[in-house]
Structures are given as C-alpha cells and as structure tokens.
Amino acid sequence: MSAAAEVYVPKLGALTALTGTPTHYCAGCEHGTLTRLIAKAIDELEIRERTVMVSSVGCSVLAHEYLNVDAVQAPHGRAPAVMAGIKRVRPDLLTFAVQGDGDAASIGLLELLYAANRGEPITVFLVNNAIYGMTGGQMAPTTPIGMVTTTSPSGRDATSTGPPIDATRLVAGFERPAYVKRVFLPIAPTPIPRVYNARGALEGAASVRHAFEVQERGGFAFVEFVSTCSVNWKLGILDAKRYAADVLRPLFPPGVYRDRFGVEGR
Amino acid sequence: MTLERPSGPDRFRVVVDAERCKGCELCVVVCPPRNLRLTRAFNRGGYHPVEFSFHGERGDCTGCGLCYWVCPDFAIAEVGARRP
Numbered sequence: 210m211s212a213a214a215e216v217y218v219p220k221l222g223a224l225t226a227l228t229g230t231p232t233h234y235c236a237g238c239e240h241g242t243l244t245r246l247i248a249k250a251i252d253e254l255e256i257r258e259r260t261v262m263v264s265s266v267g268c269s270v271l272a273h274e275y276l277n278v279d280a281v282q283a284p285h286g287r288a289p290a291v292m293a294g295i296k297r298v299r300p301d302l303l304t305f306a307v308q309g310d311g312d313a314a315s316i317g318l319l320e321l322l323y324a325a326n327r328g329e330p331i332t333v334f335l336v337n338n339a340i341y342g343m344t345g346g347q348m349a350p351t352t353p354i355g356m357v358t359t360t361s362p363s364g365r366d367a368t369s370t371g372p373p374i375d376a377t378r379l380v381a382g383f384e385r386p387a388y389v390k391r392v393f394l395p396i397a398p399t400p401i402p403r404v405y406n407a408r409g410a411l412e413g414a415a416s417v418r419h420a421f422e423v424q425e426r427g428g429f430a431f432v433e434f435v436s437t438c439s440v441n442w443k444l445g446i447l448d449a450k451r452y453a454a455d456v457l458r459p460l461f462p463p464g465v466y467r468d469r470f471g472v473e474g475r
Numbered sequence: 476m477t478l479e480r481p482s483g484p485d486r487f488r489v490v491v492d493a494e495r496c497k498g499c500e501l502c503v504v505v506c507p508p509r510n511l512r513l514t515r516a517f518n519r520g521g522y523h524p525v526e527f528s529f530h531g532e533r534g535d536c537t538g539c540g541l542c543y544w545v546c547p548d549f550a551i552a553e554v555g556a557r558r559p
Contacts, residue, residue, distance in 0.1 A: 217488055217555030221543045232548055236522070237499030241547025396505050396545055405504040410544040446499050 226251040228277045237446035239394045239436035240268050240336060242410055243307065243417075244275050247334070250417040251278065260303045261295055263288045265317075267309035268343045269336065286317020289324035292331040303424055305332040310351040311341045314376045318350075321380065325429055328385025332420045332430045335376055338438040339457060346441030350374040353456050358441070373460060377433045381466035387428025389467035392416050393458050394434040395450045405450065412463075419472040426470055435461050481557040487538030488555050489527040496524035496550040502542035508534035511542060524550070 226248035234241045251257050260278045264270055266285040273280035283291040288306035295304045313321050313335045324331060340358055341347040348358040348365055351373050355364040381389040392413045396405040413434060420430035435457050439449035465473050489510065496518060502511050508531035513523045529535060543551045 217553075217557055219553045219555045220487075220538060221540045222553040222555070227549060229549075231495055231520075234547060236497035236547075237501055238547050241549070242545060245544070245546070245549055396501055403504055405501075407505040407541040407545045410541075414544065446501070447504065 224248045224252050226257050226277050228275055230274045232275055233271055234268065235438075235440050237437070237439060237449075238268070239338070239434060240272075240307075242394060243334065243336060243413065243434055243436075244272060246410070246414045246417045247305070247307070248276060249414060250421055251276075253418060254421055256303050256421065259301060260305070263291050263295070263304060263306040265306050265308040265312045267312045267341075269307040269309060269312075270343070272307055286312050286315070287320050288312070288317065289320045289329070289331060289333060292333075293324055293327070293329040296330055300330075303332070303421060305334065305421070305424075307334045307336060309342065310335065310337040310339065310376070311344075311349050314374050315350045318374075318376075318379075321376070321431075322383070325380045325386045325431065326383045328383075328387070328429045330424050330427045330429065332424045333432075334417070334420070335431070335433040336436050337376070337433055337457075337461065338436040339373075340438050340441045342438045342441055346438075346443075351376070351461075353460055356442075356456075375461065377431070377461070377466055380431045385429060386431060386467055387426075387469040388420060388423040388430040388432075388472065390416050390419075390431075390465050390473075391433040391435065391461060391463045393453075393461075393463040395437050395453050397454045397458075398447075398451050405447075422472050423470055428470060433461070435463065481559050484529045484535035486557045487536045488529070488557070489536060489542060489551060490553040490555070491525055491527050492550045492552045493518050493524035493526070494520070495548050496522060497548050498522040498524060499547065500525075501545045501547070502551060505541045505545050506531065507539065507541070508532070508536060510536045 423430040510531035
C-alpha cells in the first residue's frame with residue numbers, strides 16, 4: 210500500500226468534511242452523491258470549522274453522521290426557521306440544510322417560503338425524489354400525475370389531489386432570493402445502450418459551491434436536486450434513472466431560475 | 476523543456492473501498508472506457524462490490540473522475556495519477 214501510494218498522486222481523494230461512517234442510504238440513492246458534493250464544496254471553500262448543518266426529517270436526517278460539521282436537528286420541515294435563527298445570532302457562521310420534498314414542499318412549505326420572502330442568508334438544498342422515501346412510499350406533493358404510490362394505488366389523480374407542486378418556481382416567485390437553481394442530479398441515459406452521463410453530479414458540485422458563496426454574500430440560496438427513489442418507485446436502479454429522465458426532467462426542468470449576484474459562469 | 480508526462484495504461488488508477496460498495500452499478504455505467512465491473516464476490520454487507528482494472532472494455536482509464544462524483548457511498552476512495 211505504501212509503495213503504491215508513493216507512485217500515485219491523488220487527484221480526487223479523501224475529504225476532511227466526511228466522517229467515513231457507512232451511509233444508511235439505499236444503493237444508488239442521490240442522497241449519498243449530494244453528501245459528497247457538499248463535503249467537497251466545504252473542503253474547497255475551507256468553511257468546515259464555521260459551518261452548521263441543520264438536519265431535516267426524512268432520509269437526510271442522519272446526514273450529520275456522515276458530514277464532519279456541527280449539526281442541529283430541526284422539527285419536521287422547520288429547518289429554514291432554525292437556520293434563520295442561527296444566522297441572526299451568529300452571522301459569521303454558515304448554515305445549510307438538506308431537505309426532502311416531503312419536508313420542504315409539504316410540511317415545511319410555509320417556513321421555506323417565508324424564509325425566501327425575507328431573503329434570509331441561508332442555504333437550502335432540496336432533494337426532490339417525488340415520493341416520501343423514508344416512511345414507505347406515500348404520495349408527496351411533488352409526485353407526478355399517474356404515479357402509483359401506497360396512498361395513491363391507482364395513480365395520482367389531478368382532480369382530487371391537484372397537480373405536482375414546483376418548489377423552485379414558488380421560491381423564484383419572490384423578490385428577495387439571490388440564487389435559485391434546479392439540477393437534475395441522477396445519471397442520465399444516453400442514446401447508446403447502457404451508457405449514462407454524469408453531467409448532473411458535475412453541475413451539482415458547482416451549484417453547491419455557488420450556494421455557499423451566495424450565502425457568504427448575504428443572499429438566500431436554494432438549490433433543488435431532482436433525484437430518484439428506486440426502492441419506493443419499485444423500479445431497478447437504472448430503470449429509476451431512466452424514469453427520472455423521461456418523466457421528472459420535463460416536469461421539473463433544470464436551470465438557473467435566479468442569480469442576483471452573478472455567481473454562475475464565473 | 477519537454478514536459479515528462481506519464482504514459483501507458485496504468486497512468487491513472489481508481490481505488491475502490493469494496494467494503495463500502497453497495498453494488499449499485501452507477502460507476503460501471505458512467506465510466507467511459509468501462510474500467511469498473513461488478514465482481515461475483517460478496518462483501519461484508521452482502522453486496523457484489525465493483526473492482527477496477529487498468530484495461531477497460533473500451534480502453535484505458537483516463538482519470539476523468541466521473542466514478543468518484545457519482546458514487547453515493549464514497550466507495551470510490553481515490554482517483555490518482557502516476558508520478559512522472
């Protein structure tokens with residue numbers, strides 16, 4: 210091992226912002242990918258000592274075991290309110306939350322929207338997998354029409370439940386947010402069979418870094434990551450990626466919805 | 476001055492932490508030269524971990540790091556370049 214370590218110089222390697230604890234995420238889940246992107250951004254910006262993570266409720270609840278930063282557990286959906294409090298008491302700290310779509314777009318929608326309306330200098334990462342993952346696959350506000358879940362066994366019906374909620378457009382509708390972006394995080398199929406592109410992960414790495422930079426400059430940053438949940442969609446891992454590209458990408462179009470400080474393209 | 480650049484199929488390597496791998500195959504399908512593949516062995520978690528080989532189905536490792544970025548379990552521990 211030592212001889213090999215001398216011959217090869219690591220281009221990409223261990224991160225100080227990761228604790229090394231094995232993750233509880235299912236195989237192929239984008240939550241793990243996002244955890245590494247956040248750790249990479251924290252390492253690159255050298256902000257680990259003054260970053261506070263606010264844990265939300267959902268699959269992201271155990272993220273404090275994987276990220277080597279200080280953490281506070283917020284009540285279900287209230288992460289933006291807790292972050293606003295931290296930021297008002299200690300403006301020198303950076304704070305972020307990884308929320309799910311059930312946490313941010315349903316139970317905590319009000320906290321998210323009011324934090325966005327006030328333009329609090331916080332960073333919210335929303336992992337939108339279109340279903341309640343941790344509780345066993347119930348219908349979420351972001352579930353596409355026709356998707357079968359445990360609480361919509363004949364497919365989501367728009368007449369009784371309405372169309373899916375688009376959290377990014379809601380946040381972008383306010384005047385104060387400084388950075389609003391949506392990224393399609395899963396690997397995406399290409400016309401060549403069994404060849405997938407990883408553009409989402411690379412784009413996500415830059416977006417996470419931009420979101421922290423915007424918070425340093427006093428702006429509200431919100432990045433939505435369209436993700437998959439192969440277990441609760443009852444699909445194979447690669448079939449779930451294909452479904453996300455076919456159904457979720459047109460429904461939640463990726464792009465920059467707001468960039469008041471011009472951090473994109475620098 | 477000529478810049479000495481390492482050449483040959485082993486100029487980049489990927490270190491896989493097999494015990495962390497959950498065999499989700501994301502790195503296998505994003506790797507352009509197909510240097511990663513699932514093994515038949517089991518790790519402690521009961522998954523088939525991936526293994527790295529310098530010679531892929533479509534060429535040699537180019538050190539692009541896509542496997543590192545997509546791996547949800549941090550099982551791609553390191554992407555390294557050989558010293559010149």
